[in-house]
Amino acid sequence: MPELLLGVDVGTSSAKAVVVNSSGRVLGEGQATYGLATPRPNWAEQEAEAWWNGLVGAVRKALEASRVRREEVATLAVSALYGGSGVPVDQNLRPLAPALIWMDRRAEEESAWVLEKVGLERLFAVTGNGADPYYGFTKLLWIRRHWPEVWAKARYFLPPGSFLVHRLTGEVAVDHVTAGNLGGIYDLGRRAWSESLAEVLGIPLERLPQRLIAPTEPAGRLGEEAAQTLGLSPGIPVFSAGIDAAVATLSAGAVGPGLHVAMLGTSMCWGFVSSELPKTPALVSMPYVLEPERLVYTFGGAATAGAAVAWFRSLLGEGTDLATLEEEAAGVPPESAGLVFLPYLMGERSPIWDPRARGVFAGLSLAHTRGHLYRAVLEGLAYALQHNLEAARQAGYRVEGE
Known part of the structure; x- marks a missing residue:
């Protein structure tokens, strides 16, 4: 029996799913669209249920188009948009509020405070990144200040990939690519959360997934309920593949240092692979999808493409x-x-x-x-x-x- 692979990308405006065989031949594709809310200028929010419903819709369409039996699908991998703050969830991991996604620019004052409190030099030395409303850690500071009730009730702030992995497997984890893209509280040199910066910034690390995994490491196995919803076999491994732009760079063939790819979706990301730590805070850096313990993905790009x-x-x-x-x-x-x-x-x-x-x-x-x-x-x-x-x-x- 051939082992088929199911890949899903949950992006800013739609979820896409594809069924492929071990040779990379596409057997079926599916897509489900959804929207985002922009209640004020420079604000951009998204409900976590939109990601889940999009994933379910895209997977069902891809399976129907492929005409394969559920037993033939051996693996599920999920990449996702950069979810900014992530979605705040309560003790039962139910969403409390929408996520402030990458496009949201409201955390101006928080970004300025970080530069004054920490300084760009120290921040860059630890994280490989700067301070800007783009980064998720500044959005967390905004939520702490402006949505105190949400902050008080939040057990976790889950990036889109982590939220979906939990819904699929029951596990709470975050891949290193996504964690690095939060900026601010991720030590890029150590490939770990930065306790020192988190303390200075007042962001409790226990509010984030404590299990940091490589995209090539199974996040968990597909649960019975999720399997029934999707039309798949329970128990297959589920992978948190990372941020969509980095995954697209790998899928285009960038497997080593110096190779670069431009991805155009809602935004534009031009990125390249390096074996060196970042050289400038003018670009965004995080561990790469492939060999995340050694390689770095650095990108820049337009917010609206x-x-x-x-x-x-x-x-x-x-x-x-x-x-x-x-x-x-x-x-x-x-x-x-x-x-x-x-x-x-x-x-x-x-x-x-x-x-x-x-x-x-x-x-x-x-x-x-x-x-x-x-x-x-x-x-x-x-x-x-x-x-x-x-x-x-x-x-x-x-x-x-x-």
Whole structure:
């Protein structure tokens, strides 16, 4: 009997599932979409149940499309979006409030406080990262200050992958990739939680999963209830594969130092693999999916990439398809006749780290058409990618293909 693999990516806007055989041949795929809430400018929240329902829907569709028997699926691996604060859960691990996901930029004051209290030099030396509302630890500080009732009741703050692993297996664990991306309280050199920084910041480490695992280590085995819900056999190993961008980098073939990949989804992540500790806090660093004890994944990217495209399309009303926009943009010369778009629709991450940055169309004239505007949006995302490449070069990194 062939052993089939089931992979699931629970992203910002949808969950995708795929059934493959041991040779990598795709037998079936499925997708389930969901939304996020933006109750105020720069806020972005997501309910944990949306992740679970998305996973269930995508898995069922993939299994139906593959026409395989449940007994043939031998392994389940889950990657997930960067969930920022993670979802606060009570003693019974039931959600208390939504997660403040990676896109959320509300923790400005908390980030400034961290830089004053800890200092960038010490923070970078321990974590390999800086302080910005992007990082989950600053969002935890925001929750402590602004949602004291949630903070008091929270047993854990579970990243999306950890929440899903618990729902699937009953285990409480977090992979090193996800833990490293929290920043602030993860010691990248030691591959462990930083007791010293957690104490200074006032973040009790017992509120986070204490079991830190490699993505290649089973997080647990699929429970009876989850197996029945998904249509799988109970007892198969479940893996917490890590942050979606890092997993995408591995799936594209980046298996060693110097290799790099750009992933475009709701946001844009350009990342590369290194065997060295980080050289700059202008980029984001964490253990890699492959050999996490030795390799580091460093990335930079725009906060809104696919989100910028979706936003522009939404302005045009129903009936405007991407194929038409692509055709119109292709008919416009490079540089869009002097029109420039800055894709800072939710502030910006690396390398400028400015939660108050805003999107701009600069150079508009009566001569510009819809095609010019759409091409400028696409070029703006390309410029954002180039900006991060330049930041890496300035820090002394060399990547393959330069």
